[in-house]
Amino acid sequence: MNAAADLPLAGRVAIVTGGCGGIGRAICDRLVREGAHVFAADLVGHCGAGVNFHEHDVTSEQSTTDLMERVRTEHGRLDILVNVAGIEIELTIEDTTLDDWNRIFSVNVTGTFLACKHALPLMREAGRGSIINFGSYDGFIADPQLAAYCATKGAVHALTRAMACDHGPENIRVNAVCPGFIDTPMLQSFFGEAGDSDRLWQEARNVHPIRRYGTPEDVANLVNWLAGDEAGYASGQLWVLDGGLTAQVQQMRL
Amino acid sequence: MGDGQYSKRLAGKTAVVTGGGRGIGRAIVERFMGEGAAVLSCGRSERPDNFPREAHWIRADVSDTGDVRALGSAVERIFGRLSILVNNAGIQIEKTVLETTDEDWETLMGVNARGVFACSREMIPLMDEGGSIINIGSISGSTADPGLALYNASKAFVHGLTRSIAVDHGPKIRCNAISPGWIMTEMADAAFAVADDPEKAKRDALARHPAGRFGDPSDIAALASWLASDDALFATGQCYTLDGGLTAASPLNPCLF
Numbered sequence: 001m002n003a004a005a006d007l008p009l010a011g012r013v014a015i016v017t018g019g020c021g022g023i024g025r026a027i028c029d030r031l032v033r034e035g036a037h038v039f040a041a042d043l044v045g046h047c048g049a050g051v052n053f054h055e056h057d058v059t060s061e062q063s064t065t066d067l068m069e070r071v072r073t074e075h076g077r078l079d080i081l082v083n084v085a086g087i088e089i090e091l092t093i094e095d096t097t098l099d100d101w102n103r104i105f106s107v108n109v110t111g112t113f114l115a116c117k118h119a120l121p122l123m124r125e126a127g128r129g130s131i132i133n134f135g136s137y138d139g140f141i142a143d144p145q146l147a148a149y150c151a152t153k154g155a156v157h158a159l160t161r162a163m164a165c166d167h168g169p170e171n172i173r174v175n176a177v178c179p180g181f182i183d184t185p186m187l188q189s190f191f192g193e194a195g196d197s198d199r200l201w202q203e204a205r206n207v208h209p210i211r212r213y214g215t216p217e218d219v220a221n222l223v224n225w226l227a228g229d230e231a232g233y234a235s236g237q238l239w240v241l242d243g244g245l246t247a248q249v250q251q252m253r254l
Numbered sequence: 255m256g257d258g259q260y261s262k263r264l265a266g267k268t269a270v271v272t273g274g275g276r277g278i279g280r281a282i283v284e285r286f287m288g289e290g291a292a293v294l295s296c297g298r299s300e301r302p303d304n305f306p307r308e309a310h311w312i313r314a315d316v317s318d319t320g321d322v323r324a325l326g327s328a329v330e331r332i333f334g335r336l337s338i339l340v341n342n343a344g345i346q347i348e349k350t351v352l353e354t355t356d357e358d359w360e361t362l363m364g365v366n367a368r369g370v371f372a373c374s375r376e377m378i379p380l381m382d383e384g385g386s387i388i389n390i391g392s393i394s395g396s397t398a399d400p401g402l403a404l405y406n407a408s409k410a411f412v413h414g415l416t417r418s419i420a421v422d423h424g425p426k427i428r429c430n431a432i433s434p435g436w437i438m439t440e441m442a443d444a445a446f447a448v449a450d451d452p453e454k455a456k457r458d459a460l461a462r463h464p465a466g467r468f469g470d471p472s473d474i475a476a477l478a479s480w481l482a483s484d485d486a487l488f489a490t491g492q493c494y495t496l497d498g499g500l501t502a503a504s505p506l507n508p509c510l511f
Contacts, residue, residue, distance in 0.1 A: 160502075161502035161503070164464050164499045164502045164503075165464050165499060165502055165503045166464075167464075168463070168464020168465050168466060168498070168499045169464065169466050171466075173465070173499075208424075208425075209420050209421045209424030209425065209490055209491055210424050210425045210428070210487075210488065210490055211424070211425040212425070212488075214488045215488070218487060218488035219488075221485035221486065221487075222485075222486075222489070224485070225480050225485065230476040230477075230479075230480065231476070231477075232465075232473060232476075233465055233467075233469045233470070233473035233496055233497070233498050234473075234477070234496055235464055235465055235498060235499035235502070236464060236497075236499035236500075236501070236502025236503070237494070237495050237496075237497075237499075237502065239492075239494060240492050241488055241489055241492075242488075242491075242492075243424075243488050243490060244420045244421060244424050244428075244490040244491035244492075245491075246491070247416075247417035247420045247421055247490070247491025247492065248417065248421045248491070
């Protein structure tokens with residue numbers, strides 16, 4: 001398994017939106033290690049060795065078609081699309097302005113829609129495709145004061161199933177990864193808003209059956225599996241990865 | 255398929271796969287061996303003639319708690335400690351509630367429910383930090399297949415027990431279930447056989463799969479291998495569906511009417 005040509009994703013072309021954030025970077029690094037040509041599409045930032053940075057705004061259709069045009073010019077096709085780009089707004093709906101609402105939907109939902117829509121022709125060129133969207137366990141159950149975020153993730157889940165049905169016959173698989181609590185700046189911000197963040201950090205960790213938070217690498221491990229041929233029969237599914245958090249009923253303080 | 259294609263990511267691990275004589279269980283046995291694990295399997299019959307020579311086999315019926323204790327003793331004798339348990343053994347009876355007899359209940363729930371419980375109870379004490387239990391559930395545990403009343407219910411039990419084991423025995427042990435859709439095995443053929451026109455039923459079922467094909471036992475083995483590996487260290491308490499997209503789509507598919 002040492003020769004590059006023997007790597008599981010050798011020769012595959014991949015785009016990772018939000019590819020310079022915590023989770024996105026771990027995914028890019030993993031896909032490169034598995035042999036793929038990887039484009040990290042992000043507003044700003046730097047990416048790891050062997051990753052091609054592409055300045056990209058997921059909310060812009062022009063930016064999306066520019067990205068796809070570059071991939072078409074350099075490779076002529078696309079095998080893997082990972083829609084990681086996402087933002088969080090920590091508010092109830094009463095405190096959420098229409099601008100806030102439109103902004104989070106434009107990144108988390110419209111961004112996913114645009115990338116998928118314009119990736120499909122390039123996946124047809126490849127004769128196959130694996131699209132991996134970012135849902136969240138918040139698309140199933142709610143965290144307090146994340147109303148608009150929860151709604152965007154529910155939308156991504158439904159879009160994932162719909163695209164799996166429509167494009168499965170073309171050998172394009174569509175799945176969503178639904179992380180629980182992953183140790184990223186977004187999570188630290190969530191705890192920071194809530195006050196005594198150190199204590200909360202410990203207590204929330206201990207509610208997890210696995211007694212730790214997820215790492216960006218944990219998420220990258222699942223994305224890598226879904227991206228490759230090993231997951232050839234996996235489509236239309238929402239893959240919760242949460243250290244067991246949602247396997248249990250909410251813990252009462254007795 | 256030669257062993258050389260796999261990464262040996264289960265090298266040094268020991269695994270029990272119940273019901274590994276054929277079908278999905280057999281594919282998991284062979285995949286785990288290909289990944290470098292030492293494997294022990296069991297079934298109600300004697301060792302199948304074509305069973306891999308390097309794998310261990312004992313005759314054990316998972317619905318019999320005495321047999322399950324013997325399986326645990328065999329693990330201690332052969333391996334010492336256990337890394338991975340795959341509760342795969344399962345049976346199906348094609349009947350509604352009204353047609354189902356008490357004997358049917360004993361037989362089916364004995365294997366699909368008591369078997370998973372008893373094997374887990376026997377093997378958890380033999381597992382150390384990092385142990386992984388993988389139960390074979392079913393899409394029928396969440397949505398009902400017609401005429402498979404107890405089978406559907408037994409798989410819902412498997413999904414429930416999966417969550418309980420993850421919650422009670424984490425972080426030491428991870429426990430997940432795989433919910434296969436239509437995987438081409440003798441069991442799937444038996445389910446199609448009850449249709450008025452089995453060939454027509456098969457064509458109709460196929461058209462409902464976005465993936466455009468039925469599953470192969472090797473598809474399930476690929477996910478089992480991932481769940482058993484260090485790539486899945488944050489995955490626990492989940493029932494992962496692998497069904498070619500079948501349950502992502504509504505059963506009211508206008509192009510099929």
